[in-house]
Amino acid sequence: MEKLNVKAYAKINLSLDILGKRKDGYHEIYTIMQSIDLCDILEFERNEEIKLICDDEKVPKGEDNLIIKAVKILKERYEKEGVLIRLNKKIPLAAGLAGGSADAAATIVALNKLWDLSLSEEEQKEIALKLGADVSFCLEGGTKIARGVGEILEDLKTPQLDLLIIKPDIEVSTKEIYQEWDKLNIKSQNCTAAAIQAVNKGNLYEIAKSIGNDLEIVTSSKFKVVQKIKSELLKKGALGCAMTGSGPTVYGIFDDPKKLEKAYVDLKENYGFVAFAKTIGKGLEFYD
Ligand SMILES: C[C@@](CO)(OP(=O)(O)O)[C@H](O)COP(=O)(O)OP(=O)(O)OC[C@H]1O[C@@H](n2ccc(N)nc2=O)[C@H](O)[C@@H]1O
Numbered sequence: 428m429e430k431l432n433v434k435a436y437a438k439i440n441l442s443l444d445i446l447g448k449r450k451d452g453y454h455e456i457y458t459i460m461q462s463i464d465l466c467d468i469l470e471f472e473r474n475e476e477i478k479l480i481c482d483d484e485k486v487p488k489g490e491d492n493l494i495i496k497a498v499k500i501l502k503e504r505y506e507k508e509g510v511l512i513r514l515n516k517k518i519p520l521a522a523g524l525a526g527g528s529a530d531a532a533a534t535i536v537a538l539n540k541l542w543d544l545s546l547s548e549e550e551q552k553e554i555a556l557k558l559g560a561d562v563s564f565c566l567e568g569g570t571k572i573a574r575g576v577g578e579i580l581e582d583l584k585t586p587q588l589d590l591l592i593i594k595p596d597i598e599v600s601t602k603e604i605y606q607e608w609d610k611l612n613i614k615s616q617n618c619t620a621a622a623i624q625a626v627n628k629g630n631l632y633e634i635a636k637s638i639g640n641d642l643e644i645v646t647s648s649k650f651k652v653v654q655k656i657k658s659e660l661l662k663k664g665a666l667g668c669a670m671t672g673s674g675p676t677v678y679g680i681f682d683d684p685k686k687l688e689k690a691y692v693d694l695k696e697n698y699g700f701v702a703f704a705k706t707i708g709k710g711l712e713f714y715d
């Protein structure tokens with residue numbers, strides 16, 4: 428095998444409870460993670476050197492890129508050659524959509540195939556966790572309850588949701604948002620339990636009512652635009668909306684395609700990134 432093409436899907440958090448700070452500085456979370464059909468496209472090709480080509484100038488091309496970090500871990504551990512990666516970046520950066528984590532997961536699975544590594548699931552998960560808290564989810568994707576720092580995963584049935592995704596023109600540092608959460612000393616809204624029940628029932632209206640995110644109050648107190656987007660989405664007919672991850676991206680759930688279309692048309696000029704999305708049952712997709 429010389430070349431591999433893979434789609435790496437973004438995620439949203441249908442719920443996110445922060446349960447507390449751990450001794451290692453990370454936070455114990457309880458969340459529903461959900462893959463959506465917005466994706467980066469990666470091509471992996473056998474090569475002597477390690478090289479990443481991406482025409483998005485905001486994407487780091489060197490050691491800071493999670494793709495390069497993943498390649499280096501595997502190359503050093505299994506004494507392999509290099510690889511040429513072409514990245515077509517479509518998932519907005521630093522958005523709470525786990526774009527970098529999805530790329531890292533795609534790299535682990537693609538190199539396992541390209542380099543014939545025969546890695547077990549456990550080995551892949553162990554490498555994923557070294558790269559970031561969200562990477563474990565991105566290896567599998569779909570709909571999952573996540574605990575720990577996000578690496579303890581349990582399957583849920585994927586609900587079919589039609590979404591409008593809106594990211595204002597700001598980028599958010601996940602680390603800073605968690606630090607701010609500690610300073611504010613806020614209590615969790617504990618919305619995950621009800622959200623799990625709603626997802627288990629597959630009831631769109633209950634899901635839309637139960638979504639929520641503890642970090643929203645932190646990010647929206649720094650960036651007022653988050654609340655503005657939420658109220659606009661609700662006015663346009665969203666059944667419910669919430670921020671994903673550390674933000675600043677907000678998603679709205681719609682049951683009426685006409686309202687969804689109108690919301691897109693009315694809001695697309697106002698924010699940096701506005702897109703339709705659907706929930707999907709996988710995190711990665713290989714294709715010819
Ligand atoms: C908030 C969430 C919700 O899914 O998503 P994003 O906003 O990143 O998409 C995640 O918890 C983000 O996961 P991820 O972005 O992979 O985190 P990492 O790169 O491992 O860590 C970035 C920083 O976030 C903090 N962090 C991350 C995860 C966690 N459970 N507790 C933490 O305190 C740590 O301070 C860490 O230095």
Ligand SMILES: Nc1ncnc2c1ncn2[C@@H]1O[C@H](COP(=O)(O)OP(=O)(O)O)[C@@H](O)[C@H]1O
Pocket residue numbers: 486487491492493494519520521522523524525526527528530531599601672673674
């Ligand atoms: N492959 C990658 N794609 C995007 N950003 C990356 C990647 N690798 C490293 N990064 C760095 O990680 C930061 C946040 O990553 P990203 O996954 O986009 O955010 P989030 O975790 O909020 O969804 C980016 O601003 C960028 O500097």
